[in-house]
Structure formats: structure tokens, C-alpha cells
Amino acid sequence: MSYSEKNLAAVVKGDKSIDLRPWSVPDIGENEVLLSISAVGICGSDLKYWAYGKCGRFSLEGNPMVIGHEASGVVEKIGRDVKQLKPGDxxxxxxxVSCKKCDFCKSGRYNLCKKMRFCATPPVHGNLCRYYVHDADFCFKIPATMTAEEGAMLEPLSVAIHTCKRAGIQEGxxxxxxxxGPIGLLCGLVAKNYGAKQILTVDIDENRLKIAREFKATDLTYRVTANDKDPKELAEKLHQVARDDGCHAALECSGADSSLKAAMHVSRPGGSVMLVGRGSLDVELPMVMAGTFEIDVKGIFRYANTYPEAIRLVSSGAIDVTKLITHRFELETADDAFRTASDPKSEAIKIMIKCGV
Incomplete structure (x- = not known):
């Protein structure tokens, strides 16, 4: 039986359903590998494609797409130019997968490559399937002590690493x-690893704040209520909770416009505001204030050059990503997995789907 005959993929159409379909497996290129997918995590962007058929500026435009991009797997076959991997790795x-040739790629900022092809971002299919072909340069061998689930968690951890690096978080x-959410929690864990003296986490959900405290991803928490409508007043309350006159870095990981505005006000002069979440395409911000106080407002678009560090942090035990995994499903029950992920009552943090046969 061929790999295409054995393959099964989770396809989304933007109607809150998962269609499990047989899916053809392309021939591998000279620098590609055929992978047997082991584990795939569900991301917030996956849920948006599943529910609405779009995420930010990307849209399915009526074309069904294989979902999934947080994955690990086992090498089945390698292309003739692949030297760093072998079957069984x-x-x-x-x-x-970037073009590897443009100025962005050559300068190390390949995440900004205009020809980037990213799993489960239209028109590129994802990897929530049994078998998947990928560029070997973007497959990182993991140690025997690391589980398949930990390998899949390196993707969201990479977002946190990239965020904290661009924020310049350091000792004190x-x-x-x-x-x-998962990204906010991971940012807290990475920031602590980088030496942050104090982390204050803000959310509307008390259960998630409780989890942040239990995971030791934060030192202080503040629950936003209906009374916290004014971003400047919210920032003042956060100053009181933190007992400081502003933070060195404000990481907006929720996608809420109001939080982004509050982040501008909670930052100290010379601080950084990081746009990690994706809110409205056009948000009014006090940019003159940012200019006056030299507040750096920086975007975060995925990550670059983070996987080696992510592997080191997890394999060394510095960061335990498995704590964030709250639910597990099989590929055959992917529809249940997505419904659970979208249900606030499930109190899911990270849902992992096993794909291996």
C-alpha cells in the first residue's frame, strides 16, 4: 500500500467541521523528507480557519484546506540532497519554508520572506495528517528524551522565544x-528563564490566571472586569498591582484592542510594547506618547532561528511545556478535538492530537 493510500487528513472549510479525507502525498523533492506525523497541537489560528475560514489577512476563499502546523514526526524517506537526516529520525x-535566497532570508529574518510557505496558511496545506512532505532544512532532530508532544510544542514555544528576544527581556x-492563553503562558516561562524579576499577567478569565500562577508563569495577576474600560485607567491599576512606574516590556498576547492600548500606557519610558496577538487591522494608539517617551512598538510575526533554543530549553528541563497540554485526542476524533478547543467550558489550554498509526 502506498503512502497516499494510507494517508488521512483533517480538512477544514470554515464551517466549524472537520472532514477526514484520504489525501495524496506528493513525491519528495531533492531537499525534502517524507514524515510520518506523530503529534499535532491545535492553535488559535487553526480554530479561526475551522470556524470562519479566515485568520487575519489570510482566507480559505472557499477552498478546503488541511489544517495544523504545530507538529512533530518521524522521517520515513529522504531526498537525494538531504544529509542531516535519515529514516527513523x-x-x-x-x-x-522560506525561499532562502532573498535579502530577508540571507539576513536571518526569513520569517518575513515574501515567498514564505507556511503550513495551514492558504493556499498551503497543513500537517494534521498521517504523512506529510516538508523541506529538510526546517526539520529539527529532537533527542531521544523528548516526547513527540514536546516536539510539537516547540512551535508555540518558538513564538514566545521570538517575542521575548525582540522585547529585549533580561535580568531584573x-x-x-x-x-x-498558551502563548501568554509560554512568554511568561521564557521571560522568567531570561531573568525577568517580576511578571504581571492580565486576563478576563480567572481560571487562566489561576493556571498561570500554578505553572509559575507569572508572579502577579490582574483580572480585567467590565469596569476596566479605559486603557489609561487600567494601566494605572496595573501600576498599583506591580508597585512600579511602568514595565520594561508589555506583551500583548490576547488580540484585544483594549489590551494593546493599555500596553502603551503601562510601559515605562524606553520600554517595549510587543504586538503578539492579532486584533483589529486598524487600532488607534497614542503614538505621539510612544515617540515622546521612546517606547518601542514592535510587531511579532511567527519566529526565526528559534528551534535550536527551544529544543535546548525543553530537553534541559528549563521549561516544561507538557504542563500546558490539557486534552488529548486521536486523529479520527479531530472534530471532537476542535469542538473542545472552541468551548470555554472545557477550560482547554493546549489540545494535542495523536496522528501516528
């Missing part, structure tokens, strides 16, 4: 994180 899959810094 266990790998974490960096889901974006005060950090405010808006949003206690």
Missing part, C-alpha cells in the same frame, strides 16, 4: 503580559 517541524526586568 524523530523531528520537530518548523512549519514555515518587569514584564506585563496581556492574555493567559
Amino acid at each position: 524523530r523531528v520537530a517541524i518548523e512549519p514555515g 526586568h518587569h514584564v506585563v503580559i496581556f492574555g493567559a
Whole structure:
């Protein structure tokens, strides 16, 4: 039986359903590998394609798409030019494949490559399937001590690493994180690893704040209520909770416009505001204030050159990503997995789907 005959893929159409379909497996190129997918995590962007058929500026435009981009797998076959991997190697899959030739790629900022092909971002299919072909340069061998689930978790961890690096977080810094979802929690863990003295996490969900405290991803928490409508007043309350006059880095991980505005006000002069979440395309911000106080407002678009560090942090035990995994499903029950991920009552943090046969 061929790999295409054995393959099964989870396809989304933007109607809150998962269609499990047989899916053809392309021939591998000279620098590509055929992977047997082991584990795939569900991301917030996956849920948006599943529910609405779009995420930010990307849209399915009526074309069904294989979902999934947080994955690990086992090498089945290698292309003739692949030297660093062999069949049987266990790998974490960096889901974006850049052109490797443009100025962005050559300068190390390949995440900004205009020809980037990213798993489960239209028109590129994802890897929530049994078998998948990927560029070997973006497959990272993981140690025997690392589980397949940990390998899949390196993708969201990479977002946190890239965020904290661009924020310049270092020893003694005060950090405010808006949003206690998976990315916010991982940002807290990475910031602590980088030496942050104090982390304050802000969210509307008390259960998520409780989890942030239990995971030791934060030192302080603040629950936003209906009374916290004014961003400047919210920032003042956060100053009181943190007992400081502003943070070195404010990481907006929730995608809420109001949180982004508050992040501008909670930052100290010379601080950084990081746009990690994706809110409205056009948000009014006090940019003159940012200019006056030299507040750096920086975007975060995925990551670059983070997987080796992510592997080191997890394999060394510095960061335990498995704590974030709250639910597990099989590929055959992917529809249940997505419905659980979208249900606030499930209190899911990270849902992992096993794909291996």
C-alpha cells in the first residue's frame, strides 16, 4: 500500500467541521523528507480557519484546506540532497519554508520572506495528517528524551522565544503580559528563564490566571472586569498591582484592542510594547506618547532561528511545556478535538492530537 493510500487528513472549510479525507502525498523533492506525523497541537489560528475560514489577512476563499502546523514526526524517506537526516529520525517541524535566497532570508529574518510557505496558511496545506512532505532544512532532530508532544510544542514555544528576544527581556526586568492563553503562558516561562524579576499577567478569565500562577508563569495577576474600560485607567491599576512606574516590556498576547492600548500606557519610558496577538487591522494608539517617551512598538510575526533554543530549553528541563497540554485526542476524533478547543467550558489550554498509526 502506498503512502497516499494510507494517508488521512483533517480538512477544514470554515464551517466549524472537520472532514477526514484520504489525501495524496506528493513525491519528495531533492531537499525534502517524507514524515510520518506523530503529534499535532491545535492553535488559535487553526480554530479561526475551522470556524470562519479566515485568520487575519489570510482566507480559505472557499477552498478546503488541511489544517495544523504545530507538529512533530518521524522521517520515513529522504531526498537525494538531504544529509542531516535519515529514516527513523524523530523531528520537530518548523512549519514555515522560506525561499532562502532573498535579502530577508540571507539576513536571518526569513520569517518575513515574501515567498514564505507556511503550513495551514492558504493556499498551503497543513500537517494534521498521517504523512506529510516538508523541506529538510526546517526539520529539527529532537533527542531521544523528548516526547513527540514536546516536539510539537516547540512551535508555540518558538513564538514566545521570538517575542521575548525582540522585547529585549533580561535580568531584573518587569514584564506585563496581556492574555493567559498558551502563548501568554509560554512568554511568561521564557521571560522568567531570561531573568525577568517580576511578571504581571492580565486576563478576563480567572481560571487562566489561576493556571498561570500554578505553572509559575507569572508572579502577579490582574483580572480585567467590565469596569476596566479605559486603557489609561487600567494601566494605572496595573501600576498599583506591580508597585512600579511602568514595565520594561508589555506583551500583548490576547488580540484585544483594549489590551494593546493599555500596553502603551503601562510601559515605562524606553520600554517595549510587543504586538503578539492579532486584533483589529486598524487600532488607534497614542503614538505621539510612544515617540515622546521612546517606547518601542514592535510587531511579532511567527519566529526565526528559534528551534535550536527551544529544543535546548525543553530537553534541559528549563521549561516544561507538557504542563500546558490539557486534552488529548486521536486523529479520527479531530472534530471532537476542535469542538473542545472552541468551548470555554472545557477550560482547554493546549489540545494535542495523536496522528501516528
